[in-house]
Amino acid sequence: MHPTLKGTLYAAVGALVGAMIWYTVARATQYEVGWIAWIVGAVIGLGMAMGAGDKRSLREGMIAIALAIASIMFAKYLIYRAISGPEITDEEIVVQILAAETIRSHGRDPAKAPDAVWIRELGAAQEKVKVMPPEQVAGIADAARDEYFTAGRAWSNFMRAMLGSPINGLFFFLACGSAFRIGAGSGEDT
Numbered sequence: 001m002h003p004t005l006k007g008t009l010y011a012a013v014g015a016l017v018g019a020m021i022w023y024t025v026a027r028a029t030q031y032e033v034g035w036i037a038w039i040v041g042a043v044i045g046l047g048m049a050m051g052a053g054d055k056r057s058l059r060e061g062m063i064a065i066a067l068a069i070a071s072i073m074f075a076k077y078l079i080y081r082a083i084s085g086p087e088i089t090d091e092e093i094v095v096q097i098l099a100a101e102t103i104r105s106h107g108r109d110p111a112k113a114p115d116a117v118w119i120r121e122l123g124a125a126q127e128k129v130k131v132m133p134p135e136q137v138a139g140i141a142d143a144a145r146d147e148y149f150t151a152g153r154a155w156s157n158f159m160r161a162m163l164g165s166p167i168n169g170l171f172f173f174l175a176c177g178s179a180f181r182i183g184a185g186s187g188e189d190t
């Protein structure tokens with residue numbers, strides 16, 4: 001097997017294992033331990049070094065960086081999903097939509113409606129949803145999710161979570177730098 005391919009495979013395994021360990025720690029603690037990204041980057045670089053051996057160069061370093069970025073994004077996505085809370089059900093989505101529509105139909109802005117109005121309309125909406133066919137509930141919820149994702153809100157929230165603080169940027173930089181430096185070896189093109 002070609003040394004670059006072997007190094008890429010080893011580094012990819014390191015990337016996947018590192019991402020899953022980081023996710024597991026975050027899920028268990030309900031806290032993202034950012035410095036684990038640095039370790040993940042180093043593990044990816046070590047995987048490249050072990051697989052490619054002495055045949056490392058700029059190319060292997062760049063592959064290690066790409067794997068580090070992919071691994072960090074994958075882990076951050078899993079962590080974001082785990083820490084951000086449980087999935088909202090189709091029924092909960094439709095109840096919110098129906099309540100907001102009813103408030104709007106009375107000439108009020110749902111964002112400015114008093115709690116008492118929301119409580120009343122949410123209760124009425126729950127009763128409506130109870131008698132709706134499941135297919136109709138699923139259809140309304142799917143349409144709302146599609147609108148949410150096309151609006152880019154989920155992506156922007158995810159990116160804010162990824163790059164939300166300077167310390168996240170530092171660990172991202174250290175992870176990529178470690179992956180490159182260890183993965184590229186001496187940096188002499190072979």
